Amino acid sequence: MAVSESAPAIAADLTQDQLRSMYRDMVLGRLLDERILVLNRQGRAPFAISGQGHEAAQVGVGYALRRGHDWLVPYYRDLTLVMVMGMEPKDHLMASLGRAQDPNSGARQMPGHYGSRAHNIVTTGSPVATQILHAVGVATAFKYRGEDKVVVTSVGEGGTSEGDWHEGLNWAAVHRLPVIFLVENNSYAISVPQSLQMAVAHVADRGPGYGMPSATVDGGDCLAVYAAAREAVDRARRGEGPTLLEAVCMRLQSHSSDDDQRRYRSPDDLAQMREHDPLERFRRQLEGAGVLSEGDADTIRKECQRVIEAAQAEADAAAPPDPATALRHVYQEG
Numbered sequence: 575m576a577v578s579e580s581a582p583a584i585a586a587d588l589t590q591d592q593l594r595s596m597y598r599d600m601v602l603g604r605l606l607d608e609r610i611l612v613l614n615r616q617g618r619a620p621f622a623i624s625g626q627g628h629e630a631a632q633v634g635v636g637y638a639l640r641r642g643h644d645w646l647v648p649y650y651r652d653l654t655l656v657m658v659m660g661m662e663p664k665d666h667l668m669a670s671l672g673r674a675q676d677p678n679s680g681a682r683q684m685p686g687h688y689g690s691r692a693h694n695i696v697t698t699g700s701p702v703a704t705q706i707l708h709a710v711g712v713a714t715a716f717k718y719r720g721e722d723k724v725v726v727t728s729v730g731e732g733g734t735s736e737g738d739w740h741e742g743l744n745w746a747a748v749h750r751l752p753v754i755f756l757v758e759n760n761s762y763a764i765s766v767p768q769s770l771q772m773a774v775a776h777v778a779d780r781g782p783g784y785g786m787p788s789a790t791v792d793g794g795d796c797l798a799v800y801a802a803a804r805e806a807v808d809r810a811r812r813g814e815g816p817t818l819l820e821a822v823c824m825r826l827q828s829h830s831s832d833d834d835q836r837r838y839r840s841p842d843d844l845a846q847m848r849e850h851d852p853l854e855r856f857r858r859q860l861e862g863a864g865v866l867s868e869g870d871a872d873t874i875r876k877e878c879q880r881v882i883e884a885a886q887a888e889a890d891a892a893a894p895p896d897p898a899t900a901l902r903h904v905y906q907e908g
């Protein structure tokens with residue numbers, strides 16, 4: 575279906591302002607991600623893990639949630655999603671530069687380990703897929719307390735090979751918990767392609783095995799992800815249990831700043847991927863539907879640049895943690 579035909583229909587419950595704001599959030603996520611990679615190459619940020627290519631999926635899911643009410647148990651690629659939930663560029667730059675004001679952990683954890691009590695974001699652990707169990711625990715609490723809250727947890731397709739994944743999905747389905755399992759499938763677990771991770775074509779093929787609804791959606795199509803996530807969130811809020819939602823994304827950058835994907839992906843593969851950049855797709859879609867006028871995309875980009883410049887100025891000026899606090903949260907103090 576042509577983009578200009580599908581946009582107004584799919585976006586029926588989104589206002590033009592919301593659509594513009596979704597695009598703006600994608601641009602902000604991308605530009606901040608690029609800035610963090612530059613800081614890493616400059617030797618200022620010790621580690622960077624990029625979410626470039628995942629922005630459309632993350633914004634689509636984020637807008638399906640009630641911010642300040644619902645919960646998120648994210649993974650390390652969710653830079654854009656945690657900002658949709660309320661975190662700010664400044665927060666990420668504080669973390670990347672190891673400042674005491676890093677809201678995730680006061681610069682204790684590596685960058686990319688998001689957590690914010692203020693925005694209902696549960697802190698990220700380093701072993702992949704442990705977040706699945708944490709989210710199932712959160713959803714269990716919502717159900718016990720009779721709350722109408724929903725929790726989303728995200729994971730890469732590689733993480734779905736972990737035992738935690740299977741235990742979590744089984745438990746959530748048995749107890750019909752209000753949780754959405756978002757798989758951001760970018761076809762690689764570091765250098766391991768999907769064909770060596772699983773014998774099914776789609777992670778969502780496993781949904782029936784757990785007894786839960788599942789869907790594979792084009793993760794480069796923000797509004798398609800939004801529609802699928804809305805359905806899952808509404809179902810969970812009605813007390814009808816969990817959903818497995820697989821968003822097919824692309825990993826535009828290497829796995830992390832310690833990796834070089836040119837060593838295991840062909841130049842053709844990398845070039846082709848860039849042609850389908852989700853940001854460009856959404857811009858064209860919104861321009862085709864008359865939501866963005868000529869020059870709007872450029873104005874949005876410049877506004878986001880200014881936000882990032884101001885955030886970096888603040889993070890540059892901020893202090894690192896006091897070395898005397900190095901053992902805080904490790905041993906009891908006093």
Ligand SMILES: Cc1ncc(C[n+]2csc(CCOP(=O)(O)OP(=O)(O)O)c2C)c(N)n1
Pocket residue numbers: 651700701702729730731732733734758760762763764825829
């Ligand atoms: C239990 C565990 N095993 C291995 C690792 C090392 N590791 C970190 S990320 C990663 C790949 C995960 O790939 P995927 O789930 O597809 O997510 P992506 O990075 O592609 O978004 C691995 C193997 C880890 N952190 N924890």
Ligand SMILES: [Mg+2]
Pocket residue numbers: 730731732758759760761762763764
């Ligand atoms: Mg992956």
